Amino acid sequence: MLEFLTVQSLNGLVYSMVLFLLALGLSLTFGLLRVVNLAHGAFFLMGAYFGTTVWGLTHSFWAAVVIAPLGAALMGGLLEKLWLQRFYVRDELDQVILTFGFALVFSDLMKVLWGKDIRGFPTPSAFSGAVEIANISFPSYRLLLILVGVALFVITWLAIERTRIGALIRASVADRVMVSGLGFDIRLLFTIVFAFGTGIAGLAGVLGAPIMGIYPGLDFEVLITTLIVVVVGGLGSIAGAFWASLLIGMAETFGKALVPEVASFIIFALMAGVLLIRAWGRDEEEVE
């Protein structure tokens, strides 16, 4: 019983951290650009596929971990620069539909480029062992993932709260017209933040690949869960995204272990519940 709890909690933590990497980018992008990027899941899968390609060429896990997120960030930056940037003046739902269009296109292009088979991805040799935790041996690679997630949370939080570029981002969230009026290149800032978000999604893809596998359709699977996380945590909030990742990651992991038939039911109900609690007693336009 205790063993079951420990193993599931650790698995839940690992899954939560992959979710957090995804939610971090999506939430940051929304906070600053006010765009709900429905192509976010595509960048996750793109990162994973870039990873397999780099691994196939170099047989180095670490090269894949470095290059794949950069590739995803580059693609994200290009998408923002060449296309999305012209649509910021539009209705929020126009952007939802536009990015959904890109999600569909990317999804099929990846099918063309990398095929439809499920692909595996090896764990790096340095982390192929296991660690003893409370008499249970747990793969050390999964522990690494938990550390990466927590580290990125702390680093991003500090970067936003304590650095100059973080201050610029916070200022732009509050009043972007004023910031650009002060002479800052806000367009460049938007591109950088969007690229950072998609890069982190790509990182989540390549890091998550050894435990989740890579297959077409994974992009929409993770997109849906990430959207739930971001909505539960509050769009634009990094700390919210972190705690919501834990809540949803744990709920889904334990749900799948205990009541597999209705596991996905649980997270949708959680999201609906959180939305309704937030909306209760307010006018519908005022729900943040």
Next chain:
Amino acid sequence: MTAEVITPRRAGSYPIRIGIPFAVVMLLLAIGPLVGLPKFLQSLVVEILTFSLLALSLNVLLGYTGLVSLGHAAFFGVGGYALGIIASRFTPDIAITLPAAIAATVLLAIPVGWLSIRLSGFYFLMITFAFAQMVFVAAFRWKRLTGGSDGLIIPAPTLFGVPVLQGSQQFYFFTLAVFAICCVAMFAVVHSQFGRTLVGIRENTARMRAIGYNVRRYKLAAFLIGAAFSGVAGVLNALFNLFIAPESAHWTQSALVLVMVLIGGAGFFVGPIVGTAIVIALQYWLSSYTEYWGLVLGLLFIVLISGAREGVTGLLVQIYRRSHRATP
């Protein structure tokens, strides 16, 4: 999405201007099978009419009330399942199954709508999506009731004990009649005082509230009307295939209906019909490339938002107006 789309201004003759072409098209469709409309075209028309009804019902929410739902197929699915379950367990008599299936759809829509309208914009989209996925999971997992992923085979319908809607011909006329009635009913709804109030809510919710309208009651009414007609479309679809599977309530189905409305043009009453015809024709035309159907849809979305936000109908209206200005 629709905030800037202006509703058709209703000059006094508007219902006549749109009513005559509508009657002509319905009449042409009605005599089609009599003058040898091929069988495959007949079933294509049935499919287009069924999904047009679904798209029109979504547009009551999307185009007129400004609520973008990503869970509309849930009611489409529930209508079909309710019909299937009643027909296979109690009686396939459509005098009972039809009203009961629509009632079941509305019964589900009451709590879902009552809760969902507390949110707007992207959050409304997400909560309708959540409820629809719950319906999908229920259809998928509740094997004893729904047959799970195998779907549910529906016994052939009867009316007062007599088998009806047997040939594809009969079903063609049945669908045409149901479509025409529902179309007229929805047209009447959105062009009534009530419909104009919905447009007012879409344009400026806070102002309508300040004037003294009970905004939520109107939104709920729009939601229930949309769900009811979606249920009718679901019933038609179930009767046509005599089979229903969980996919009919899946979010991809909801997204597809959304595409149909947006491609046709949410700001026009006939927009959803135009969009549905385009999407279904594309599906037939590209049926050998269905693997990359997502690519086609995605490109359509991108082109739509980038170039033609009022949909194909909007483009046609623009071209029409321009040509009329050129030749006074």
